[in-house]
Amino acid sequence: MTNEIKYSIIDSTNDEAQRQLQNGIAPKEDFVIRADFQTDGRGQRGNTWHSPNAMNLMFSLVHYPVKLEARHQFMLSQAAALSVAEYLAQKGVADVSIKWPNDIYVGMKKICGMLIENAVSGHYIRYSIIGIGININQTAFPDNLPNPTSLAIQTGREDYDLDTEFATIIEILRQNIMGISTANADILMKRYKAIMLGLDRTLIYRSGGKVFKGIIRDVDKHGFLTVEDAETHEAQQYAFNEVNLVIPEQKK
């Protein structure tokens, strides 16, 4: 069981977790901050995360790793992404993949985003705030989102009970996150690469001002991505934020 603190409204579950940790009032064991609605939900790259009230899952799992060096932090990302993918597969969703580093896609559509914020002390991770938003019952999305989908759209049901879904996903997450160990790094990497979007496949990427056809050739244990230019065959390594998959126009 993971201790859950639930809000009907909060600015951001990641921010609330951070506040509790900084004020010294946070539980000393792994816990979750969950909300029905966020007024200031945050995404990666300074983006915002919007979700209508009580339609989707939004939560932040605060995990205190026992002894995980900061240089292994990509394992947290991998384990969290694999957990959501595993959950969706269990729900009968096909064609689930991980868009590097940790977005979850169904086909070319995004169903889940994550914002992972780690606090490091010395060489080690003191705590990790794993913020996750999974689209569950929402079927209509604002036009400015290029490619959203949800569990409801994928399965044709719109009546998922969020508490039940949360209990399922948190158990999968707990197991994968508790199972993180450098001894298992290779297995985790294998599982990650097995469902990674774009591995050995030509897709369109943007890096800086340049748009190019690229093929993901590798991701290393620190999370660096190697993309080969499909025309020049030159391979380059990218850190997060340095390269982005360009999603083709979607039929709405």
Ligand code: BTN
């Ligand atoms: C992204 O795709 O850019 C990441 C989105 C992360 C959204 C979740 S919702 C719960 C948690 N609280 C936040 O403010 N953000 C994350």
